[in-house]
Amino acid sequence: MFLLLFYDYVKEKQEERKKRSKEEKEKEKEEKAEIKEKYGYAIIDGHREAVGNFTVEPPGLFLGRGDHPKAGMVKARIYPEQVTLNLGEKATVPPCPVEGHNWGEIVHNHEVTWVASWRENINNQNKYVLFSAQSSVRGKSDRSKFETARRLKKFVKKIRKDYESSLKEKDDFLCQRATAMWVIDHLALRVGNDKGKDQADTVGCCSLRKEHVKLHKPRSIEFDFLGKDSMRYHNTVEVPEVIFKNFQRFHKGKKKGEQLFDKLNPAQLNAHLQTLMKGLTAKVFRTYNASQTMQQELLKLSVEESKKMSVEERILFFNRSSVQVAVLCNHQRSVSKTHSVQMEKLDKQIEDTKTLIKEMKDHLARLKAGKTPKERGKDENGEDLKAFSTNPDTVQKRIDALEDKIRKILIKKEEKDNLKEVSTSTSKVNYIDPRVSLAWCIKHDVPIQKIFSKTMRTKFAWAIHDVQANNNYEF
DNA sequence: ACCCTGACTTAGCATCGACCAG
DNA sequence: CTGGTCGATGCTAAGTCAGGGT
Numbered sequence: 001m002f003l004l005l006f007y008d009y010v011k012e013k014q015e016e017r018k019k020r021s022k023e024e025k026e027k028e029k030e031e032k033a034e035i036k037e038k039y040g041y042a043i044i045d046g047h048r049e050a051v052g053n054f055t056v057e058p059p060g061l062f063l064g065r066g067d068h069p070k071a072g073m074v075k076a077r078i079y080p081e082q083v084t085l086n087l088g089e090k091a092t093v094p095p096c097p098v099e100g101h102n103w104g105e106i107v108h109n110h111e112v113t114w115v116a117s118w119r120e121n122i123n124n125q126n127k128y129v130l131f132s133a134q135s136s137v138r139g140k141s142d143r144s145k146f147e148t149a150r151r152l153k154k155f156v157k158k159i160r161k162d163y164e165s166s167l168k169e170k171d172d173f174l175c176q177r178a179t180a181m182w183v184i185d186h187l188a189l190r191v192g193n194d195k196g197k198d199q200a201d202t203v204g205c206c207s208l209r210k211e212h213v214k215l216h217k218p219r220s221i222e223f224d225f226l227g228k229d230s231m232r233y234h235n236t237v238e239v240p241e242v243i244f245k246n247f248q249r250f251h252k253g254k255k256k257g258e259q260l261f262d263k264l265n266p267a268q269l270n271a272h273l274q275t276l277m278k279g280l281t282a283k284v285f286r287t288y289n290a291s292q293t294m295q296q297e298l299l300k301l302s303v304e305e306s307k308k309m310s311v312e313e314r315i316l317f318f319n320r321s322s323v324q325v326a327v328l329c330n331h332q333r334s335v336s337k338t339h340s341v342q343m344e345k346l347d348k349q350i351e352d353t354k355t356l357i358k359e360m361k362d363h364l365a366r367l368k369a370g371k372t373p374k375e376r377g378k379d380e381n382g383e384d385l386k387a388f389s390t391n392p393d394t395v396q397k398r399i400d401a402l403e404d405k406i407r408k409i410l411i412k413k414e415e416k417d418n419l420k421e422v423s424t425s426t427s428k429v430n431y432i433d434p435r436v437s438l439a440w441c442i443k444h445d446v447p448i449q450k451i452f453s454k455t456m457r458t459k460f461a462w463a464i465h466d467v468q469a470n471n472n473y474e475f
Numbered sequence: 476a477c478c479c480t481g482a483c484t485t486a487g488c489a490t491c492g493a494c495c496a497g
Numbered sequence: 498c499t500g501g502t503c504g505a506t507g508c509t510a511a512g513t514c515a516g517g518g519t
Contacts, residue, residue, distance in 0.1 A: 017490095057509065065487080065510065112482065126481060127509085141483085190485095193513065194478095202511085228512055229486055267477090270514070283484085283513060333487065338502080423487070425504090430485055453505055 052132035066200040066230025134458040146433040149287040155277040176264040191266040191282035219244040290431035297321035325427045333423035346413045434463035439473035
């Protein structure tokens with residue numbers, strides 16, 4: 001009863017919002033901008049920088065992703081007394097905007113980047129007001145992330161040698177560690193920390209369980225599990241014999257529910273990675289792998305070839321390259337509600353074009369036979385359709401062009417359908433070194449706004465600067 | 476060694492809004 | 498001008514990983 005009422009209430013509110021007039025929307029937008037101007041910035045080291053989330057999260061029903069044990073719990077309202085502010089010693093404390101209330105603690109912590117924090121009641125975790133992705137603080141750490149991944153490129157030979165030499169270890173821990181490194185290096189899986197019973201059951205490399213892999217002789221492994229955000233990772237990979245044997249070994253004698261890498265945990269794996277390269281952790285492999293893949297894909301287009309292509313065709317090539325990365329990282333999206341409608345529209349375009357071709361072929365046959373052309377009839381609006389040319393060559397050319405059009409629509413349709421579940425934005429924002437993309441734009445004469453939106457260009461200001469200094473940038 | 480927690484990065488979905496065809 | 502489409506942006510959940518405590 002309560003749920004139904006709540007659902008109706010929310011739906012009603014949504015409908016109300018949709019119905020707002022232009023003026024109301026305009027006014028709301030202005031008010032929002034005013035609030036952002038007032039609360040959306042903080043001064044750090046003398047620079048005024050935007051903070052990403054300057055409001056606390058409103059109360060509501062927690063949903064979570066996938067099969068979450070806490071779905072439906074009430075997320076409580078946050079009051080100013082629960083909010084800690086992290087300010088400079090000399091900074092004036094901003095007045096509390098909620099009448100009759102006051103801030104909780106005021107701290108002066110120089111070791112962290114958050115300006116405010118509070119604790120949330122669902123998972124009892126801290127939430128933070130952090131500088132936005134476009135701020136220079138975040139830009140600096142973004143850059144250093146990619147620099148670490150670039151260092152991995154130099155160390156990767158040595159690291160592969162290290163784990164390859166341990167793949168046949170008798171010691172379970174060493175063998176599991178080496179095998180996990182192989183998996184993280186080759187399949188770009190997340191490390192997979194242990195999770196509590198009060199969270200959705202999702203896994204990464206170290207937390208893979210017996211039921212998540214199927215072994216197909218002679219040496220294929222079928223991975224099928226729910227990863228971060230309960231996204232399904234389903235991939236059958238042909239692996240080297242030693243890897244296959246190791247998986248057989250970790251599989252053997254275990255029951256459903258038992259971890260394959262039962263002697264290994266992420267902390268141990270990361271500790272070992274640190275000994276091979278300072279600053280190396282499991283997640284660096286994803287960044288490295290993504291950036292490296294993008295660079296390799298982009299290199300497949302030579303300047304000579306791209307000179308013959310239109311800018312649109314070059315962008316298409318770029319987008320197809322980023323799809324490779326998204327597939328590698330298993331970045332997915334749910335199929336759009338209008339996907340099937342879009343598909344049908346393309347089908348109709350094809351059908352209409354086919355009908356037209358047929359009509360033109362008849363017309364051409366009549367021309368060649370010396371018969372008088374048929375009347376073409378009327379379109380759906382009752383207008384007379386334009387008569388076909390009486391020149392057979394012109395008609396034939398038109399038919400050829402239409403057949404080409406069909407081929408293009410078919411390709412477009414297939415591409416659209418293939419990519420309906422692939423999301424390229426996540427890898428673009430988090431994994432691909434933006435300097436790789438920017439250097440490619442310069443090399444192939446593609447305006448950068450074609451590949452990076454305004455916010456992305458601000459976020460990657462550091463990268464634009466880097467590439468201006470070195471437009472032959474190599475990851 | 477292991478567990479817990481704080482801080483930060485990574486993630487997909489909902490909504491917004493710019494642009495385009497009709 | 499309008500309604501539909503799709504990329505951009507907002508939101509916050511869900512990961513990673515280090516450091517401290519036991």
